[in-house]
Amino acid sequence: MIAPEEFLEDTRDQGLKELEEFLRIPSISSQPDRADDVRRAAGHLADRYERIGLQNAEVIETAGHPVVYADWLKAPGKPTVLLYGHYDVQPVDPLELWTSPPFEPRREDGVLFGRGSSDDKGQIALHWQAIQAWLRTTGELPLNVKVIAEGEEEIGSPNFEEFVRTNRDRLKSDYCVISDTAMVAKGFPAITYALRGLLYFELRVEAANTDLHSGNLGGIAPNPAQALAAEILTSLKDPAGHILVPGFYDGVKPLSEEERQQFARVPFDESAIKQTYGLTALHGEAGFTPTERNWARPTLDVNGVWGGYQGPGAKTIIPAWAAAKFSCRLVPDQDPKAVAQALPRYIEEVRPKEVRVSLSKLSGHGDPWITPVDHPLIQAGQRALHRVYGKDPALIRGGGSIGAVEVMGRLLDAPCLLVGFVLPDSFAHAPNERLDLESFYLGRKAALHLWEEIAAIGAPAAARPASVQP
Amino acid sequence: MIAPEEFLEDTRDQGLKELEEFLRIPSISSQPDRADDVRRAAGHLADRYERIGLQNAEVIETAGHPVVYADWLKAPGKPTVLLYGHYDVQPVDPLELWTSPPFEPRREDGVLFGRGSSDDKGQIALHWQAIQAWLRTTGELPLNVKVIAEGEEEIGSPNFEEFVRTNRDRLKSDYCVISDTAMVAKGFPAITYALRGLLYFELRVEAANTDLHSGNLGGIAPNPAQALAAEILTSLKDPAGHILVPGFYDGVKPLSEEERQQFARVPFDESAIKQTYGLTALHGEAGFTPTERNWARPTLDVNGVWGGYQGPGAKTIIPAWAAAKFSCRLVPDQDPKAVAQALPRYIEEVRPKEVRVSLSKLSGHGDPWITPVDHPLIQAGQRALHRVYGKDPALIRGGGSIGAVEVMGRLLDAPCLLVGFVLPDSFAHAPNERLDLESFYLGRKAALHLWEEIAAIGAPAAARPASVQP
Numbered sequence: 004m005i006a007p008e009e010f011l012e013d014t015r016d017q018g019l020k021e022l023e024e025f026l027r028i029p030s031i032s033s034q035p036d037r038a039d040d041v042r043r044a045a046g047h048l049a050d051r052y053e054r055i056g057l058q059n060a061e062v063i064e065t066a067g068h069p070v071v072y073a074d075w076l077k078a079p080g081k082p083t084v085l086l087y088g089h090y091d092v093q094p095v096d097p098l099e100l101w102t103s104p105p106f107e108p109r110r111e112d113g114v115l116f117g118r119g120s121s122d123d124k125g126q127i128a129l130h131w132q133a134i135q136a137w138l139r140t141t142g143e144l145p146l147n148v149k150v151i152a153e154g155e156e157e158i159g160s161p162n163f164e165e166f167v168r169t170n171r172d173r174l175k176s177d178y179c180v181i182s183d184t185a186m187v188a189k190g191f192p193a194i195t196y197a198l199r200g201l202l203y204f205e206l207r208v209e210a211a212n213t214d215l216h217s218g219n220l221g222g223i224a225p226n227p228a229q230a231l232a233a234e235i236l237t238s239l240k241d242p243a244g245h246i247l248v249p250g251f252y253d254g255v256k257p258l259s260e261e262e263r264q265q266f267a268r269v270p271f272d273e274s275a276i277k278q279t280y281g282l283t284a285l286h287g288e289a290g291f292t293p294t295e296r297n298w299a300r301p302t303l304d305v306n307g308v309w310g311g312y313q314g315p316g317a318k319t320i321i322p323a324w325a326a327a328k329f330s331c332r333l334v335p336d337q338d339p340k341a342v343a344q345a346l347p348r349y350i351e352e353v354r355p356k357e358v359r360v361s362l363s364k365l366s367g368h369g370d371p372w373i374t375p376v377d378h379p380l381i382q383a384g385q386r387a388l389h390r391v392y393g394k395d396p397a398l399i400r401g402g403g404s405i406g407a408v409e410v411m412g413r414l415l416d417a418p419c420l421l422v423g424f425v426l427p428d429s430f431a432h433a434p435n436e437r438l439d440l441e442s443f444y445l446g447r448k449a450a451l452h453l454w455e456e457i458a459a460i461g462a463p464a465a466a467r468p469a470s471v472q473p
Numbered sequence: 474m475i476a477p478e479e480f481l482e483d484t485r486d487q488g489l490k491e492l493e494e495f496l497r498i499p500s501i502s503s504q505p506d507r508a509d510d511v512r513r514a515a516g517h518l519a520d521r522y523e524r525i526g527l528q529n530a531e532v533i534e535t536a537g538h539p540v541v542y543a544d545w546l547k548a549p550g551k552p553t554v555l556l557y558g559h560y561d562v563q564p565v566d567p568l569e570l571w572t573s574p575p576f577e578p579r580r581e582d583g584v585l586f587g588r589g590s591s592d593d594k595g596q597i598a599l600h601w602q603a604i605q606a607w608l609r610t611t612g613e614l615p616l617n618v619k620v621i622a623e624g625e626e627e628i629g630s631p632n633f634e635e636f637v638r639t640n641r642d643r644l645k646s647d648y649c650v651i652s653d654t655a656m657v658a659k660g661f662p663a664i665t666y667a668l669r670g671l672l673y674f675e676l677r678v679e680a681a682n683t684d685l686h687s688g689n690l691g692g693i694a695p696n697p698a699q700a701l702a703a704e705i706l707t708s709l710k711d712p713a714g715h716i717l718v719p720g721f722y723d724g725v726k727p728l729s730e731e732e733r734q735q736f737a738r739v740p741f742d743e744s745a746i747k748q749t750y751g752l753t754a755l756h757g758e759a760g761f762t763p764t765e766r767n768w769a770r771p772t773l774d775v776n777g778v779w780g781g782y783q784g785p786g787a788k789t790i791i792p793a794w795a796a797a798k799f800s801c802r803l804v805p806d807q808d809p810k811a812v813a814q815a816l817p818r819y820i821e822e823v824r825p826k827e828v829r830v831s832l833s834k835l836s837g838h839g840d841p842w843i844t845p846v847d848h849p850l851i852q853a854g855q856r857a858l859h860r861v862y863g864k865d866p867a868l869i870r871g872g873g874s875i876g877a878v879e880v881m882g883r884l885l886d887a888p889c890l891l892v893g894f895v896l897p898d899s900f901a902h903a904p905n906e907r908l909d910l911e912s913f914y915l916g917r918k919a920a921l922h923l924w925e926e927i928a929a930i931g932a933p934a935a936a937r938p939a940s941v942q943p
Contacts, residue, residue, distance in 0.1 A: 199688065199691075201688075201789065203787040203789070210752060210753070211750045211751050211752055212750060212751030213750065213751070215750060216873065217772070217774050217776065217800060217802065218669065218671075218802060218871070218872045218873020218874060219767070219872055219873055220750070220767070220872070221669075221767065221772040221774050221802050221872055222714075222757045222758070222761075222763070222766030222767040222770055222772045222802070222872065223746070223755050223756070223757060223763045223766060223767050224750065224752060224755065224756060225752065225753075225754065225755070225756035226756070226774050226775055228775035228776075228777070228778050228797075229706065229710065229774070229775050231702070231778075232701070232702035232703065232706040232707065232775065232778065232797075233702065233703075233706045233707040233709070233710065233712070234707075234712055236699065236702040236703045237702065237703040237704075237707045239703070240699065240703065242703070242704055242825060244692075276693070280681045280682060280683065280685060280690070280694065281681050281682030281683070282680060282681055282694060282695065282827070283680070283695075283826070283827050283828070283829060284695065284826065284827035285693050285694065285695070285827070286693070286694060286695035286696070286825075286827050287692045287693060288692070293692070293693045296692030296693060297689070297690070297691065297692040297693050300692055302687070302691040302692045304687050304691050304696050304699070304791050305696055305698035305699050305702065305781065305792070305795075306687065306698075306781050306782050306787070306788060306789065306790055306791070306792070307698070307780065307781030307782035307783045307788070307790075307792065308698050308701075308702065308778055308779065308780050308781060308783075308795060309778065309779045309780075309783040310777065310778050310779075311775065311776050311777030311778060311798070312776050312777035312798060313777045313778075313779040313796075313798075316835060317673040317776070317798070317800070317835045317836055318776060318777070318798075319671065319673070319776065319800060319873075320776055320777075321774050321776070322775070322776070322777065325775075325778060326783075327698075327702075328781070328782060328783075328787070328788075330687060330787065330789060332687065332688060332691050332692070355712060355756075356753070356754065357752070357753050357754035357755070357756050358753070359753060365786060365787045366787055401688070402688045402689050402690070402691055402692065403686065403688020403689055403789075404688060
């Protein structure tokens with residue numbers, strides 16, 4: 004009997020063909036006229052899971068696009084891992100910028116072009132192929148696996164929380180593994196162990212019941228746009244980027260020297276960033292590198308502002324009201340509830356008394372997420388990647404939030420490992436999305452080893468230190 | 474031969490009928506389908522001027538609606554006065570709120586209802602009737618008169634400056650009289666001797682060439698909405714309403730004790746203002762009454778602000794750019810040119826260096842206007858009003874700007890007298906616009922005396938003190 008590694012070597016082309024078949028289904032979740040294709044992709048994936056030897060494969064309905072589920076639970080005494088991916092894809096416009104049709108996969112010079120090739124069908128495929136390698140060669144997996152593939156990730160996972168809540172028992176696992184992120188560079192893998200949480204607010208400042216004539220009432224009437232801009236927003240953050248809301252930084256975990264060193268391994272090309280986005284200079288708190296600020300420091304940003312006259316030419320009014328949207332990215336261990344309470348209290352304090360303010364929270368829980376960098380699950384991931392790439396993966400955080408991670412972290416109380424096998428410049432969400440084939444093949448191998456390494460750390464009762472943050 | 478006063482008494486009803494005839498023409502300048510009516514009103518007025526004995530009556534073309542001109546220049550050695558009014562009116566919607574059709578004048582309990590009855594056809598009519606009284610009874614006027622009636626006042630006088638420039642010789646006069654303002658209250662007339670000027674700007678603050686992901690770049694990228702609000706707008710004005718642009722207050726004429734006393738004669742009902750506009754409190758510089766702040770202090774107000782995401786729900790972007798419109802009301806003797814130069818210099822200084830700003834000026838010259846309160850022309854107006862109303866008129870200023878006044882002041886270099894004969898609550902621009910008939914009859918008398926009193930001060934070579942501000 005051949006070893007799983009050999010099986011993977013022998014089925015390179017077969018694996019790629021299977022992925023290409025999956026890529027041909029235009030499962031664009033945001034477009035209502037693609038709903039049938041999304042469903043077809045779900046059915047296709049459930050079939051695939053059955054064919055490779057997973058059990059209980061099922062297309063589970065939600066209020067939106069379905070979730071695909073399958074499991075293999077025949078390793079008593081071994082840990083159980085929940086593996087997450089998503090089978091929906093982004094729209095393809097502008098279509099004219101594609102060099103070949105987005106849903107007709109094309110190979111060229113070691114690259115596979117096609118929508119979803121990296122985000123996220125390629126990563127789903129490399130996992131099923133690693134699982135298949137185990138089952139075909141040894142007849143078993145080193146641990147228990149529950150696989151889910153979401154169909155609404157690209158539209159913000161509107162039904163995922165309800166899905167997890169409803170299926171909590173079925174999904175219950177010791178660990179989660181999510182492959183929807185990227186490597187640092189070709190041959191340089193990364194493990195993401197923390198993400199920021201998001202609190203999003205809309206603030207409305209009102210002074211009058213109608214726009215006022217700036218001649219007749221200028222010097223008499225309060226100006227809510229002025230109050231919003233020059234008194235409230237000004238009070239939230241100083242020009243250096245430090246947030247002024249009392250208590251805002253409570254609980255922020257300082258970065259360890261080890262974390263800072265890990266971050267510094269990831270190249271940050273300031274001049275490339277500036278050129279790409281047309282920035283004159285970067286901005287942020289002193290004492291931190293840009294990467295540290297983005298990954299491990301909380302932020303507060305105005306996302307939009309509007310009020311009064313915005314058309315061409317001049318209209319001499321004092322606006323009746325003005326509004327802003329602003330949001331905070333929170334880091335471990337900030338408490339989103341405490342921040343959400345501190346903000347309105349502070350705004351009430353700093354607002355000029357001649358305006359009325361209303362603040363609404365537009366986001367959900369907003370919890371930041373972290374699996375401590377020294378957690379055995381992270382170490383298992385490191386070992387698996389080291390075996391394949393011959394170097395330690397970067398241990399990184401993310402500046403954004405991933406809805407599914409936040410939901411699983413909060414509702415399933417299991418530590419998560421975020422590990423991706425695609426290149427950062429794979430044009431996800433853009434024309435000519437691509438998959439580097441060498442990275443794909445290495446990813447299949449790493450996925451293979453991952454189950455072994457996680458099996459080795461055992462169930463969490465033993466593995467989990469007191470400091471774990473679910 | 475009867476005296477002019479007697480003629481006015483004898484022709485009360487005739488005068489009202491003539492006004493009603495004028496009011497029946499729906500000369501709404503803003504509505505293209507009323508262009509013929511506007512032209513008909515101009516022709517009607519030119520006819521009227523001929524019939525009462527004025528000469529050289531003419532409908533003078535402009536790039537928009539025409540100006541009506543007529544004169545009587547047979548008083549050699551006497552001053553020449555340019556009398557301004559406008560024959561166009563506001564639209565009438567919402568029509569359903571009118572208790573009778575807006576262009577079918579209706580008398581009830583000493584009040585005449587109809588669009589234009591106060592603003593400004595009623596005031597044009599009382600002047601022609603006073604002129605007619607002089608000419609019919611004495612065969613002459615006490616001085617030389619040039620009458621103009623504009624047809625685009627209600628749409629912002631877009632062609633008036635060009636008209637004055639083109640006809641500067643024809644319009645050349647020693648004094649201007651404008652009747653398009655209101656009294657303080659019934660029986661309490663007012664002379665307006667100063668108006669504020671207007672400078673209007675649009676400011677755009679840009680940091681990136683595209684909206685940025687607030688997760689991926691939050692803590693790294695500058696936020697132009699934050700820069701606009703919390704750094705630039707904040708730097709323009711302090712919370713108490715004091716403008717912080719260096720040199721902004723240069724030239725501001727302090728109010729004399731006499732002026733403050735005059736202002737204090739005009740009732741200011743703070744609780745009524747608050748209730749009407751839904752204000753919680755008034756706002757403005759300490760050390761000045763609301764009236765003083767509105768009439769004699771410069772202001773800076775944000776008129777509009779926009780940038781980033783303004784739709785429903787949350788969009789987690791750092792906007793590429795944000796913009797604001799803001800404007801300054803200037804008072805005598807601020808120099809608009811100096812302010813227009815100081816502002817961009819100051820913004821360039823206070824802007825964060827990681828954003829790019831562009832400031833455009835959207836307004837014209839912006840000159841404030843004043844005829845010194847002790848000018849003989851003002852005194853002549855005071856005497857004329859005192860003769861009719863038995864009390865001194867209030868000497869007031871205005872917080873807004875009147876385009877025609879600014880243009881005539883700047884291009885014709887003649888002091889202006891602003892005197893109105895209608896009540897402040899005449900519902901100009903609103904449904905059920907009305908004219909108080911007793912005020913109309915008294916206004917005709919005051920207009921009669923005005924020519925006598927101005928004739929008495931003689932030509933400006935003698936009358937004009939060194940301090941006159943054209």
